[in-house]
Amino acid sequence: MPELPEVEVVRRGLAAHVVGRRISAATLTGARVARRHDAGPFDLADRLVDGQVLAADRRGKYLWLVVQTPAEDPQALVIHLGMSGQLLVEAADAPREKHLHATVDFADDGPQLRFVDQRTFGGLALTELIPDPYAEGHHSHGSHHSHGVPVPVRHIAPDPLEPAYDQPALVRLLKGRHTAIKRALLDQGKVSGVGNIYADEALWRARVHPLRETSALTKPALGRVLDHAAEVMREALGQGGTSFDSLYVNVNGASGYFDRSLHAYGREGEPCDRCGTPIRREAFMNRSSHYCPRCQPRPRGPRAR
DNA sequence: CGTTCCTCCTGCTAGC
DNA sequence: TGCTAGCAGGAGGAAC
Numbered sequence: 001m002p003e004l005p006e007v008e009v010v011r012r013g014l015a016a017h018v019v020g021r022r023i024s025a026a027t028l029t030g031a032r033v034a035r036r037h038d039a040g041p042f043d044l045a046d047r048l049v050d051g052q053v054l055a056a057d058r059r060g061k062y063l064w065l066v067v068q069t070p071a072e073d074p075q076a077l078v079i080h081l082g083m084s085g086q087l088l089v090e091a092a093d094a095p096r097e098k099h100l101h102a103t104v105d106f107a108d109d110g111p112q113l114r115f116v117d118q119r120t121f122g123g124l125a126l127t128e129l130i131p132d133p134y135a136e137g138h139h140s141h142g143s144h145h146s147h148g149v150p151v152p153v154r155h156i157a158p159d160p161l162e163p164a165y166d167q168p169a170l171v172r173l174l175k176g177r178h179t180a181i182k183r184a185l186l187d188q189g190k191v192s193g194v195g196n197i198y199a200d201e202a203l204w205r206a207r208v209h210p211l212r213e214t215s216a217l218t219k220p221a222l223g224r225v226l227d228h229a230a231e232v233m234r235e236a237l238g239q240g241g242t243s244f245d246s247l248y249v250n251v252n253g254a255s256g257y258f259d260r261s262l263h264a265y266g267r268e269g270e271p272c273d274r275c276g277t278p279i280r281r282e283a284f285m286n287r288s289s290h291y292c293p294r295c296q297p298r299p300r301g302p303r304a305r
Numbered sequence: 306c307g308t309t310c311c312t313c314c315t316g317c318t319a320g321c
Numbered sequence: 322t323g324c325t326a327g328c329a330g331g332a333g334g335a336a337c
């Protein structure tokens with residue numbers, strides 16, 4: 001369940017069902033699930049044993065458990081869901097899912113944590129925690145990642161729902177770049193958490209075409225796009241996230257229902273909720289953009305594609 | 306250096 | 322009915 005609201009729903013599930021428990025065993029099936037863990041799947045599983053889960057944390061679409069292992073400083077079990085990853089809290093004797101790649105058992109004999117991933121773009125890694133490079137900004141309230149951030153999250157920018165997010169600085173950055181606004185929204189090193197659904201929804205709400213150049217938008221217009229991105233993700237979180245099918249579920253297997261509130265994404269050919277013009281879908285960055293051709297006029301000039 | 310493109314997977318669906 | 326092309330919520334790393 002891949003964008004910020006869906007990942008946050010999962011994080012909350014982990015906070016409720018996994019934090020505070022002691023790991024008794026972990027099993028990783030196949031090498032691919034741990035391909036980002038340099039020392040391999042057996043090392044990862046071994047080092048989790050007897051670890052105490054201190055926290056469930058998130059930045060953008062990256063999720064991690066802070067684990068106090070016996071022999072080391074706290075480590076981060078980094079979990080990225082990719083396109084189709086799920087974390088499920090289930091009884092150990094529940095039927096095994098077809099694409100089950102990892103299980104974590106706990107010393108209390110309560111339910112186990114499972115990582116299920118159809119397309120295997122997601123995965124697990126156990127890494128060091130480092131100080132948050134975005135903490136202690138000149139006027140921010142600092143990081144709410146009190147344990148720091150995992151090494152693989154070093155290059156990920158703060159997301160719009162965390163205190164370290166600095167929108168004025170981001171607006172200045174975008175104003176100086178020659179790139180399409182949608183490409184910038186999807187760049188997790190600039191602002192994290194936004195994926196294809198919420199990028200299209202934010203641009204529809206802001207009435208900005210996905211191909212508009214960031215440098216050609218005014219600073220207030222850039223601010224509006226970012227405000228809408230934050231707002232639409234906040235609203236989606238309030239609805240439990242967006243799910244069109246059972247692939248995108250919380251740790252209890254339940255779907256969110258923000259799909260009912262979408263105005264652009266997945267609505268090709270349907271009338272725009274503002275003006276009635278059919279929503280258009282076109283290829284962009286090996287995926288799709290959905291927009292209203294009337295409310296979100298295509299940029300003109302040499303850079304328009 | 307910043308920016309753009311390709312690729313890693315499985316499964317479902319629309320269209321022939 | 323059966324086949325297959327196309328598409329799906331992501332992102333690292335190569336290539337320019």
